[in-house]
Amino acid sequence: MAAHYLSVEQVEMTFETKGATTNVLKEISLGVERGEYISIIGHSGCGKSTLLNIIAGLTESTSGAVILDGKEVNAPGPDRSVVFQNHSLLPWLTVYENVSLAVNKTFARSKSKTERHEWILKNLEMVGMSHALNKRPAEISGGMKQRVGIARALSMEPKVLLLDEPFGALDALTRAHLQEEVMRIQDELGNTVIMITHDVDEAVLLSDRIVMLTNGPSARIGEVLNIDLPRPRNRIALADDAKYNHYRQEVLRFLYEKQRKVESLAEHREKAAPISSAKKAHA
Amino acid sequence: MNTSTRSDTLAKTMFSIGPSLLCLRDTLVQKVLPPVVILALLMGIWEILCSSPTASLPAPSQVISDTWELIINPFYDYGGNDKGMGWQILASLERVAYGYLLAVVAGISLGVLVGQSTWALRGLDPVFQVLRTVPPLAWLPISLAGFQDSTPSAIFVIFITAIWPIIINTSVGVRNIPEDYRNVARVIRLNGYEYFTRIMLPAAAPYIFSGLRIGVGLSWLAIVAAEMLIGGVGIGFFIWDAWNASMLSDIVLALVYVGIVGFFLDRIVAFIGNLVTRGTTQS
Numbered sequence: 001m002a003a004h005y006l007s008v009e010q011v012e013m014t015f016e017t018k019g020a021t022t023n024v025l026k027e028i029s030l031g032v033e034r035g036e037y038i039s040i041i042g043h044s045g046c047g048k049s050t051l052l053n054i055i056a057g058l059t060e061s062t063s064g065a066v067i068l069d070g071k072e073v074n075a076p077g078p079d080r081s082v083v084f085q086n087h088s089l090l091p092w093l094t095v096y097e098n099v100s101l102a103v104n105k106t107f108a109r110s111k112s113k114t115e116r117h118e119w120i121l122k123n124l125e126m127v128g129m130s131h132a133l134n135k136r137p138a139e140i141s142g143g144m145k146q147r148v149g150i151a152r153a154l155s156m157e158p159k160v161l162l163l164d165e166p167f168g169a170l171d172a173l174t175r176a177h178l179q180e181e182v183m184r185i186q187d188e189l190g191n192t193v194i195m196i197t198h199d200v201d202e203a204v205l206l207s208d209r210i211v212m213l214t215n216g217p218s219a220r221i222g223e224v225l226n227i228d229l230p231r232p233r234n235r236i237a238l239a240d241d242a243k244y245n246h247y248r249q250e251v252l253r254f255l256y257e258k259q260r261k262v263e264s265l266a267e268h269r270e271k272a273a274p275i276s277s278a279k280k281a282h283a
Numbered sequence: 284m285n286t287s288t289r290s291d292t293l294a295k296t297m298f299s300i301g302p303s304l305l306c307l308r309d310t311l312v313q314k315v316l317p318p319v320v321i322l323a324l325l326m327g328i329w330e331i332l333c334s335s336p337t338a339s340l341p342a343p344s345q346v347i348s349d350t351w352e353l354i355i356n357p358f359y360d361y362g363g364n365d366k367g368m369g370w371q372i373l374a375s376l377e378r379v380a381y382g383y384l385l386a387v388v389a390g391i392s393l394g395v396l397v398g399q400s401t402w403a404l405r406g407l408d409p410v411f412q413v414l415r416t417v418p419p420l421a422w423l424p425i426s427l428a429g430f431q432d433s434t435p436s437a438i439f440v441i442f443i444t445a446i447w448p449i450i451i452n453t454s455v456g457v458r459n460i461p462e463d464y465r466n467v468a469r470v471i472r473l474n475g476y477e478y479f480t481r482i483m484l485p486a487a488a489p490y491i492f493s494g495l496r497i498g499v500g501l502s503w504l505a506i507v508a509a510e511m512l513i514g515g516v517g518i519g520f521f522i523w524d525a526w527n528a529s530m531l532s533d534i535v536l537a538l539v540y541v542g543i544v545g546f547f548l549d550r551i552v553a554f555i556g557n558l559v560t561r562g563t564t565q566s
């Protein structure tokens with residue numbers, strides 16, 4: 001078995017809160033190659049964020065391991081920078097300072113002061129935010145905040161870029177715009193990216209591979225779909241593309257047909273094992 | 284012809300300054316007029332109530348004529364306790380400054396400790412909740428016994444009065460730091476000191492300042508009472524002295540000063556708070 005750039009091996013996650021235990025993730029194994037763009041898709045609450053946080057090192061898995069570039073991940077770090085769902089810029093810092101906080105810390109030794117300054121400007125330019133260097137997050141739009149969040153994550157030169165529903169809170173037009181930007185940057189830099197989404201079009205348009213999670217509790221990887229579409233991709237041209245629509249349908253079928261089945265299966269299981277449902281009622 | 288052009292320009296300038304004059308007049312009417320009217324009304328009532336020769340309290344006119352020497356000459360110094368009102372106030376302010384600054388440093392430190400550590404919260408919170416209900420003056424005998432000297436005792440009373448709201452507000456602020464900010468700090472790998480200065484203090488600043496504001500008000504409340512008991516130069520003992528000499532007008536004047544100084548202390552802390560937390564209040 002060839003070693004992957006990033007491999008998630010037999011990861012399990014069980015939360016314990018006030019006596020009740022919830023098994024969120026079960027036997028998650030996944031290999032990611034360098035430069036690959038992976039999407040993780042699944043219904044709300046199935047454990048996508050939990051999985052991403054485990055890869056980021058922000059959450060410790062109950063069992064299993066995450067190995068990046070030959071080293072086991074056990075703490076968060078700039079080599080796995082995260083773009084959080086709600087931008088999470090620091091409101092008391094300007095756009096420039098939000099990025100410089102990350103850059104000055106990550107490259108404190110390896111870059112000189114002027115080099116760091118230029119690197120900050122370069123990353124903000126890449127996401128088209130050069131015009132607002134001295135604005136505070138409260139003074140810019142939601143789309144702009146997300147751009148700055150992306151610039152901050154990219155500026156750390158991560159081995160893997162982790163995106164947790166990066167465009168979830170944006171309107172459709174802004175979202176499309178930012179998707180284009182991310183595709184362009186990805187072409188340019190060849191980053192390894194793992195992105196969480198629940199937007200089917202977004203997943204097919206951006207990814208090399210789509211990982212579909214089954215419904216929780218105990219979510220597993222249900223299916224993995226390879227997206228074999230040439231890059232650069234154009235959303236308008238792809239709208240009529242037979243292959244693209246086929247991929248779309250595959251994902252839709254998984255989410256809306258197969259997952260419904262799993263739901264009824266879960267109900268069925270509960271009927272068969274009244275003890276577990278009694279436990280839940282107690283909790 | 285000539286005159287008509289002149290009147291034209293006159294009309295124009297009238298127009299251009301007209302709005303700003305109107306605006307100024309509006310703010311005068313809305314902001315300044317109501318307090319002036321109320322104040323005049325209250326003074327009038329007071330004057331009428333106390334104008335009879337048998338009245339036990341002096342009327343405003345009486346107060347002014349009695350204390351005219353003190354009003355026009357706030358910085359005289361005849362040695363001993365016989366000093367102008369300015370010196371009395373400054374002496375009180377000095378004590379408040381020492382006690383309050385100590386409370387700020389200790390209160391923020393303890394607040395951070397309690398906010399950060401669940402163990403410290405469980406251990407210290409009940410203690411704080413009990414101690415904070417002890418009236419400021421109840422501390423005075425103990426601190427006199429402990430310090431054997433009046434000045435440190437007064438400072439201690441200020442300290443112990445002001446510290447509780449600072450501790451409690453700081454700990455609430457620290458506990459309410461959004462998980463996202465912590466995660467950002469962990470991904471960037473900020474060390475403890477950087478986390479404290481770059482994330483924790485700015486994020487908790489609005490809470491900290493509301494504690495500081497309550498604290499400064501309480502310490503000014505406590506100083507007057509404390510000084511009445513310990514003597515020496517200070518506005519509190521001035522009032523006590525005037526009472527013993529039956530100089531009621533002096534007391535009234537002192538009360539006016541105490542009120543005005545307390546008002547400005549509150550405003551100064553609020554002003555600094557606004558400066559510091561500018562931008563922190565979230566979008």
Ligand SMILES: Nc1ncnc2c1ncn2[C@@H]1O[C@H](COP(=O)(O)OP(=O)(O)OP(=O)(O)O)[C@@H](O)[C@H]1O
Pocket residue numbers: 015016017022024042043044045046047048049050051198216
């Ligand atoms: N710290 C925690 N303690 C207990 N349970 C948790 C914790 N974090 C998450 N969970 C549970 O784990 C499950 C998965 O949560 P997660 O946030 O990963 O879902 P998600 O797939 O990202 O959902 P969404 O699409 O709505 O963001 C949820 O049922 C949630 O209640």
Ligand SMILES: [Mg+2]
Pocket residue numbers: 048049050
């Ligand atoms: Mg999520």
